[in-house]
Amino acid sequence: MSAVKRDTYTPQSLLAVAVQVFNERGYDGTSMEHLSKAAGISKSSIYHHVASKEDLLRRAVSRALDGLFGILDEEHARVGRAVERLEYVTRRMVEVLTAELPYVTLLLRVRGNTDTEQWAMERRREFDHQVAELFEAAVADGDLRADVEGRLATRLLFGMINSVVEWYRPEVRGADGPAVADAVVQLAFHGLRTDT
């Protein structure tokens, strides 16, 4: 038995605990019992804050999605040459990903059949679609190479960006979020080679 502590949670701090458990056990593999144990409060205390496990998931992936969609509203994502906007969005995606690591990790792993999971996957596709359109505009401007098919290229770009969740840990020195974002932009847009 874990000790039951006094419930001093806010919705935000309870969400942080839940997201950690979801990422460790998987959303499907997490019960309210697991959440209760991890938070150290009773299930009924949890229900005081949120309606259900799915409600916690919705709040968590919303936080990640709000961060990502917020990028597209920023001035540098809306104004200017498409290639510059795409570089800006790429950089900011890595910054949001590293700043909101557990929430984005959960979003990227969502694959399921509940309404919330379906909705999250749909929103993620919509985001990817908007970035892909920016990509196509930059190709049309002649600023991005056209010899690699656009959908394949955006998938590889997203693959590089999203892979950061696999190893990025904010406590490790020498690679903070903005430094990782710089590296992603340099490699994705200019490549590894010196002679290109």
Added chain:
Amino acid sequence: MSAVKRDTYTPQSLLAVAVQVFNERGYDGTSMEHLSKAAGISKSSIYHHVASKEDLLRRAVSRALDGLFGILDEEHARVGRAVERLEYVTRRMVEVLTAELPYVTLLLRVRGNTDTEQWAMERRREFDHQVAELFEAAVADGDLRADVEGRLATRLLFGMINSVVEWYRPEVRGADGPAVADAVVQLAFHGLRTDT
């Protein structure tokens, strides 16, 4: 009850079924009962072919690791300028990944506490380490940019390569393994931009 069919499995065809179940349910979440149902043969028939669930895992990740380490023995990975060898290894990694998709997918997802999982993770680190050495040699030759820290750059390169397992499906036309491998090499080494 699923129908029990006559056991016409070879170790290889039984392994293919097991890997699919491992990838769907996760290794920890898979029981011999699940494997028996998916294969349509009894548990004792499975034990006729393999010693244990962990034995199946070992065979599956060995197949992926043999494919990857085999690359490093190929002539173009051993002879020539480091940057050319690294490009060759990158291309071949994508080809092995797409050709052995379920096995490499399983290898990339292994995170566990059994001896076999620990061993697989250790072998994977050893492979990554050998590729990272090739990377450093190419930087030392002046062929790869030195402004992005080597460990970060190799992580991003591996991130792009490994992300292919998330969406690659051999049945989709227009992006076969070698075409995806070409795209990865072009983007990783030469970047998305036309002006670089």
